[in-house]
Amino acid sequence: MDHERPDPTTTDVIERQGAFEDRDAWPVKGYCRIERALDLVGTRSAMLVIRELFYGGTRYEELTRRTGLSEAVVAGRLKQLHGDGIVERRPYQEAGQRRRDEYVLTDRGRALFPVIVALAEFGDVVSDDPRTGVQLVHRNCEAPLAPHVRCGEGHEVPLDQAAVRLRDEEHVTALRDRSRAQR
Amino acid sequence: MDHERPDPTTTDVIERQGAFEDRDAWPVKGYCRIERALDLVGTRSAMLVIRELFYGGTRYEELTRRTGLSEAVVAGRLKQLHGDGIVERRPYQEAGQRRRDEYVLTDRGRALFPVIVALAEFGDVVSDDPRTGVQLVHRNCEAPLAPHVRCGEGHEVPLDQAAVRLRDEEHVTALRDRSRAQR
DNA sequence: CCCCTGACTATGAGAAACCATAGTCAGAAC
DNA sequence: GTTCTGACTATGGTTTCTCATAGTCAGGGG
Secondary structure, eight states: OOOOOOOOSSOOOOEEOGGGGSGGGSOSSSSOHHHHHHHHHOSHHHHHHHHHHHTTOOSHHHHHHHHTOOHHHHHHHHHHHHHTTSEEEEEEEOTTSOEEEEEEEOHHHHTTHHHHHHHHHHHHHTOSOTTSSEEEEETTTOOBEEEEEEETTSOBOOGGGEEEEESSHHHHHHHHHHHHHHO | OOOOOOOGGGOOOOEEOGGGGSGGGSOSSSSOHHHHHHHHHOSHHHHHHHHHHHTTOOSHHHHHHHHTOOHHHHHHHHHHHHHTTSEEEEEEEOTTSOEEEEEEEOHHHHTTHHHHHHHHHHHHHTOSOTTSSEEEEETTTOOBEEEEEEETTSOBOOGGGEEEEESSHHHHHHHHHHHHHHO
């Protein structure tokens, strides 16, 4: 089964380990957390709303205006993100105004910070005009932000030192075989 | 339903600096690099194809099977990603087979590594079953990978120390005013 | 030469995302 | 009460994304 390929020079990718080495032995759905993430924030509108929340926008009217999305889309997205626990509604009241809600990121939502930074960084890479656009920086030292990948041991991990494997190998193997037998 | 008193200062977000402090003074389009990134990889299919490329898939047939996408979508996505400089076509030939092309990430494409890690990490946060799914780890020490945000000075930057500002403030201000005058 | 295989393409149809417009509805102001 | 404002909702249409099916096309094998 393992047929060796003509090595396409140095193409570094993420190394597959363990039972996941045979990637085709695993169904396409439900085994990668990236899919799960895309289910929640995989649309353009979700990302734009989240961006504005990170930029400090909190109110419905702000969010529609600053994302350029239509009201219906923003309302629907906020409802979905609220249901997914990414944004939280907070009542507020300004003098002489009625009580309203504003939207802020939950802890879950703030967990998207590295995603935002990574996307912005990639946007830099594929941008053609270095003079335009906004830039994320460290509040104090003003140096630009960049995403880094580290492991639990504290090592900086470049792409060619990364690997991917199944989490609880016995557990998921049993799950897979059971669902196969059912067919 | 049980908490009153909204204190807006407890909500940490990215601080806006300089001319961007008045965020409404800037058009919604063209000033954020995240948008640019989303133009290239903002669809589900693009992300899934890129994931499989990172996981070591290189061939058309592999990519369709492992993403679960239809052939037409994968072909179209590969064409677009090729046009955007994210994937590269490499000819190869197996014994007794005709010459074919395989697809590998370019440097630009590999720049998406932090995005992949960040999305996978977020997928973890919003996942409910810690025993299933795949896990990104350091190839040697097997410790799980996580994205970190650092500034150019090497400081670790949490969300509440991040800021956003315009890149070349004079330049983009001039651009904006000119395009406004044209209207 | 014809056949076969695997990488693509073409087409049509359905779903999802999105927009623009026109509403509804709660509550503070009057 | 009546008005008004701003947060939403409802409707319909357009675009984009995606799938399923059925092709085409190149080239190696016979």
